[in-house]
Amino acid sequence: MDRYFIYTTEDLDEWNQNPEYFHHEQDMVQWDENLRPCAEALYIVLFEKFVHLLSPVIISILRDAMTNCPPFETEITHRMLLKDAAYTAAGHVYYELSNYLHFDEWFNNTLVLELSNHHPNMRIIHRKIALLLGQWVSEVSVSPLLFHFLVYYCIG
Numbered sequence: 830m831d832r833y834f835i836y837t838t839e840d841l842d843e844w845n846q847n848p849e850y851f852h853h854e855q856d857m858v859q860w861d862e863n864l865r866p867c868a869e870a871l872y873i874v875l876f877e878k879f880v881h882l883l884s885p886v887i888i889s890i891l892r893d894a895m896t897n898c899p900p901f902e903t904e905i906t907h908r909m910l911l912k913d914a915a916y917t918a919a920g921h922v923y924y925e926l927s928n929y930l931h932f933d934e935w936f937n938n939t940l941v942l943e944l945s946n947h948h949p950n951m952r953i954i955h956r957k958i959a960l961l962l963g964q965w966v967s968e969v970s971v972s973p974l975l976f977h978f979l980v981y982y983c984i985g
Contacts (some may be wrong), residue, residue, distance in 0.1 A: 830872075830891060830911075830914045830915065830918055831911060832868075833864060833865055833868035833869075833889075834868065834869065834872075834914035834917050835907075835910045835911060835913070835914045836910050836914075836919060836953070838914065841905065842964065842969075845941065860935070861903075867923060870918070872918065872921065872922075873921050873922060875881075875907070876922045876925060877920075877922070877925060882926045884926060884928070884929040887915075887918055887919060887922070887928060887929075888926075888927060888929055889917055890915050890918065890919075891915045891916075891930070892910040894908070894911050894914075894916075894917075895915075895939055897911070897912075898911070898912040899942045900939065900942035900945070900946055901942075902946070902948075902949055902950075902951070903946070903948040904950060905950045905952075905953065907966050909950070909953060909954065909955065910953070912954065913953050913957050915955060916954070916957040916960075916961055917957065919961065920944070920957070920960055920964045920965070921962045921964075923961075923964045923965045923968070927965070927968050931968075932961075932965045932968040932969060933968065933969065933970050936962075936969065936975070940958050940961070943955070943958065943982035944958060944978055956980075962975075962978075962979075
């Protein structure tokens with residue numbers, strides 16, 4: 830995760846220079862065209878095969894990432910990028926991981942705090958939280974906090 834899931838300086842520069850193109854490319858690139866999607870595809874296959882072995886590891890990585898990068902971080906640091914990578918990992922295997930991670934609790938206790946940090950550099954984490962919500966939608970209880978997030982971040 831630390832090596833292949835994390836955004837590079839080039840990725841962040843591309844995001845700053847042309848955000849729409851960056852997001853389009855992130856969504857459209859195929860696993861055989863780039864190293865990151867290839868690593869993510871391999872991760873998904875391995876996780877599905879070894880779910881009982883890897884689930885506690887992913888939960889531990891998530892906890893470490895959240896501990897090492899507090900919700901009110903304002904600088905784009907390696908810790909923030911590692912948190913983004915950990916969130917990516919959790920999002921890719923949400924179905925299998927849902928037996929080990931309670932999304933409502935995670936959303937209400939951690940992700941909401943991160944969403945309340947309006948520093949422009951938090952766009953990295955905010956984008957990932959939006960993607961997590963899309964992936965974990967079946968695990969989400971409708972709440973005022975979730976509604977506020979959807980109105981504020983998605984509608985404007």
